[in-house]
Amino acid sequence: MNQLLVAPLLVALVGSATAADEPARFSLSGFGTLGVVRSDKDDFHFRSSTTQSSSSPGQNFDATTDSVLGVQGTARLHDQLDATVQAVTRQTVGYDYSPRISWAYLRYRATPELTVRAGRTTTPFFMFSDSLNLNYITPWVRPPVEVYSLNPFAALDGIDLLYRIPVGTLDLEIQALYGDSHVSIPHGSASLKSAKGLKLALAGSGLTLQAGYARTDLEVHWGDYFYNYLTTVMPPNVSQNMAGNEGHAQFFSAGMQWEKDNWLAIAEYAKRKVDRYINTSHAWYITTGYRFGALTPFVTYAKQVQEAPANDATLPPALAPLMDIFNASRNNAQKTIALGLRWDVARNIAIKAQGERIYLGPDSRGIFASPSNPTDYNKPTNPVHVLSLSVDFVF
């Protein structure tokens, strides 16, 4: 029914959009990535997000990990009012590819400086939060997972204010937001309630600096069999701190992007501080690259460090090793050295190749999950190597 309604509407809007003083009232654009990735170990299946499942052998090239397709439409309702909807499909929990609505907001430009948006926008936790699936704009195959796995919440249902003012030759953008978010994770789900955040970005011609802070109520529910088993053996006061609706989290981030002549550098730091259910960790990365015409080789170093485990209860010797496994399975600590190449093969199309050496832990399997055996999380491992190839496009 929606399609029946939308088609004539599109024709009507597009058909009326030819005069210059009456700019297009409806615009449609899209972006995507076709990517394959594999590791050098069958029991280490690479994931680009903690919301992904991992069940195929790690050495098989997997085209579902990084591939993504997004379509976005904006309708101008009035000079100061427009509506934007973006739908994205990519692999999430249980190999589900159903398109999700990643943006759906009404925007009101109150003044040239002040914009108000209401509906579904994105959380502001990272430098690339508002363009998470838009790989075309970065040198990487994907944003570094050390930093970007710290927060799987992408969509924010609520309201935000954007205020932009010039500061000398630079532009300062202040974003304040309030809202809720929900995400499905393998064998569970999590929600942010009443998230409040502030983000500052200072942009000049070659340099962007930004910093953000957010605090939120946190709900986390696990449903994997190991967690279910633990709830039957742990003392009640311990298991009630493993999942529930009483959590609080804070998030800090700071980042910079710099371009000068043919050099580029991108760096970001982020920290999540959580009082229960999941661990407190910080992470950072730095990327530097150089453009030789259409080719941009780059190198990245990235690291995630756990500061406090998901559950630090003092337990009797019979139970402590079980909790260690639980904590390790909720810890994504790892470090990566990556070498990559971006090739701007045509207008709107980039081909990328990236090789990574990932050192896991301590007390972690990094971004890799173990689908079958909880004790895998406690095994020491050698570095895992990951190879990724992708094509990014915008239209």
Place this chain on the structure above:
Amino acid sequence: MLRPLLHLLTTLALLAPLAATAEPVIVTSLKSGPIELTREQAEKLYLGRSTTLADGTPVKLVDLPAGSTRDELYLRLTNKNPAQIVAYRSRQVFTGRAIPPLEAENVSEARQWLTDTPHLIGYLDRADVTSGMRILLRLP
């Protein structure tokens, strides 16, 4: 009838050594009145960092279709190559930060718009500027 002729002329023009590099100039309709545009403000407008002139007058922008004049304009104004501009623009569009300029289908449509519409700003190769418009900014 006219189109093949135009294509032939364009091709010949492109082959001529003197016209090998486009020289883009930023123009507006004579109907826009006595507006002024600095190079810094032009860069801000085309990078989506502003939607007004320095005095606060709202303006709208025109882009030519992908090609050498457009590439040369962005290179001279923003020091970004075509791939960098696509990346920059994509981020702005997909994050709702800026609305991209109105894209003309060809030079003659851009010329028509830029002659008829006040407070519309665009660029053309210097050789394509006609009498109904005024050059706001040269980019040597």
